[in-house]
Amino acid sequence: MAAPINDTHDASLRSWVDSANEPGCDFPIQNLPYGVFHHEDEDEDDARVGVAIGDMILDLSVIADAGLLEDVDADDEEDIEEDVSAPMLNLLMCSEPARWSALRRRISELLSDGNDELCGDASLMEDALIPMSEAVMVMPAEVGDYTDFYASIHHATNVGSMFRPDNPLLPNYKWIPIGYHGRSSTLAVSGTPVRRPLGQTKADDADPVYGPCKLLDYEMEVGAFVGRGNERGEIIPIDEAEDHLFGLCLVNDWSARDMQKWEYQPLGPFLAKSFLTTLSPWVVTMEALAPxxxxxxxxxxxxxxxxxxxxxxxxxxxxxxxxxxxxxLSSERMRAEGMEPVRLSSGNFRHMYWTVAQMLTHHASNGCSMDPGDLFASGTVSGPEKGNRGCLLELTWRGSEPIELPTGETRKFLADGDEITMKGFCERDGYRRIGFGFCSGVVLPSVMATV
Amino acid sequence: MAAPINDTHDASLRSWVDSANEPGCDFPIQNLPYGVFHHEDEDEDDARVGVAIGDMILDLSVIADAGLLEDVDADDEEDIEEDVSAPMLNLLMCSEPARWSALRRRISELLSDGNDELCGDASLMEDALIPMSEAVMVMPAEVGDYTDFYASIHHATNVGSMFRPDNPLLPNYKWIPIGYHGRSSTLAVSGTPVRRPLGQTKADDADPVYGPCKLLDYEMEVGAFVGRGNERGEIIPIDEAEDHLFGLCLVNDWSARDMQKWEYQPLGPFLAKSFLTTLSPWVVTMEALAPxxxxxxxxxxxxxxxxxxxxxxxxxxxxxxxxxxxxxLSSERMRAEGMEPVRLSSGNFRHMYWTVAQMLTHHASNGCSMDPGDLFASGTVSGPEKGNRGCLLELTWRGSEPIELPTGETRKFLADGDEITMKGFCERDGYRRIGFGFCSGVVLPSVMATV
Incomplete structure (x- = not known):
């Protein structure tokens, strides 16, 4: 079942990390998302697990080494220090929700105003708190398998009406959380530039050609990391699905629309989706999302x-x-002229036709084994209004309604140099706002030619 | 470019392992496929790399430890002993083809009639040669990403004409090696039973239901293991593709046809394919296939x-x-009555519309990164004749032409207790026949109910 609200969500909680208490901060003490990082002076081999607090990262490997997380482990088979010293969240993801909850409670305690176990030790503080500005975030997990769903009925209806005007929403949509297997080797963390892909595209009245994608798009999605998995041949009952979910992140499922249109029949999207998929580095736990x-x-x-x-x-x-x-979005020219990015859309994950629990249960309903660190994304998050549409294909209605940028430039699809940044946050009266940080990437020209 | 024919393919070569010289043996000295195994008295943790020779396995970790493979490494950065002591072929797969070739040449030399470096040392022989009957084969590689192609035009045309009678072969088929991403977590080695999956299916005039698959099928495919990969954003030119291929195996892409029909639009097969995909344990190298x-x-x-x-x-x-x-195929009753399995089909991989090099080059043509140990399967290998059809969907033409078994039983699709065994071999005048061993699995009843 979904994690309940508890003391760690109390809006009155404040941290001795001052920046965490500022209004609008993505990472107040009520959030405590996990990520994997190393200091900018270190190698990727040195990456370990951290928690975002204000504009700082709490290095869990340091505080575990100092013995501050000892009570989290219920027995000798668990070793929190090992789990948080790994360069991935996978070991932590293997746990039961009760241990995730115990760890969250302990971190909340250590970072709370009035607790001096950590902040009273200047030397430990020096090691344990790293400014985000000096850190490099890496992939939060080693993703064995990646799946992409199609759970927004608004997105499915919009796209369907472009590709199949007579038949926008297929008969299975309202019965099955439709999804397809993705490519885990092309997942990367926020900040990774996207190289405009090459591929086959075909104009209506010509033979296909191989060349740079001309209709490059983003898709605003939400990703869910699997915690404990299931054995092959077993299922995950819907009432237990939330216990198998570790947390959520933001996902940009970069898409080559012209390649997709030509290749996707009959076996679905393939190379139009497997050149890069970008993740935000911080994983917001299901427990943090309880309110x-x-x-x-x-x-x-x-x-x-x-x-x-x-x-x-x-x-x-x-x-x-x-x-x-x-x-x-910010174009290269917008950045050169010192302009702020423009907001293209704002949607809400509550508008999805299928829940994350339904997606996970369906995924394992044939006995498919899910492993800790496996990732599934929701599909484009679009809502009922035009301003909710989560990709350019929908926003510009396949290019027929171009977007005008403050420079006077227009966009039907992405141009080289464009930077896409996704943000996510949760707000509710009586609770502290929590944020997901951001997921961003700049479009680089194709290796063959620019378009 | 494709590996050339050399002395290791000479038909007159014989091994001092007598069983390797018997006519019809899958594993003569001209073959030398790699696999990962452990002794039946050992744990899976003890698995390491072996080579099939006759009815024996040459333990490469033992002969590397004895110093017999020293000349294979060209410099200090290479460590053949480490590579073959791993419980997967991935380390070996990272090499350049020249090193694969040097290793093959050296193993051929050590196993050749007249060479006594190994067979002259009784104690070493005892350790280095394990009877296949005492070995357990495990997955040959850790597969990061698995892809399934659709490269037989005969299969695509047959299946297309059932699902889309007015439009059997889509316009993209002859331009694009059509494929889709698969699920690597559900790959398993030959011998793994297949649990009949549960899933959504829908009769034409009824609402969908969730229950045991009624139309369970196999697909006879050939798998190709990637050797050296490419960086994300780079491509693999067609002329270099063969240098990135380590070898081939047999693949059974178990398929739930009723689930597939209901779920596959618009994003392709998903749960109909991700309950189990079985691989043969021996990887026949591209060099062994040269003749x-x-x-x-x-x-x-x-x-x-x-x-x-x-x-x-x-x-x-x-x-x-x-x-x-x-x-x-052998049914449970056939086995109980001591009958031999019946051959359902015989096809040939040369009938594929796209080559393995074309599949790999296309896969990376958008900059998708391929890693050592990644696997892509060909899709069902069907040929021009009815007897070449590589799945029951085609053989029984969607169940309309049931197959009769020697017991009088009939099959439209697979029944619980059926065992499917796939075999593969290459023959050519003037060369020794080489074989792929086999890929098999028994159908177990669904966890919900039998059908």
């Missing part, structure tokens, strides 16, 4: 109820996440 | 020539592999 859980999207009159294996009272009442996601 | 390379499938009049990035003289002349693949 922001909302009912799943109500079914409209005439819509089928989810089949029993995808249905639970808990999921209906709390399966959704009230998570606002925003996309910003 | 059996043939021209790629000639294009028919009116067919487009492959685009330049998928085209080379070398690939046209030697891109194909003359590899016979066979599928056998």
């Amino acid at each position: 922001f859980r909302v009912a799943s999207l109500p079914r409209e009159s005439g819509d089928p109820a989810p089949l029993e294996y995808l249905s639970s009272k808990e999921d209906r009442e709390f399966g959704g996440v009230d998570l606002t996601v925003e996309v910003y | 059996f390379r043939v021209a790629s499938l000639p294009r028919e009049s009116g067919d487009p020539a492959p685009l330049e990035y998928l085209s080379s003289k070398e690939d046209r002349e030697f891109g194909g592999v003359d590899l016979t693949v066979e599928v056998y």
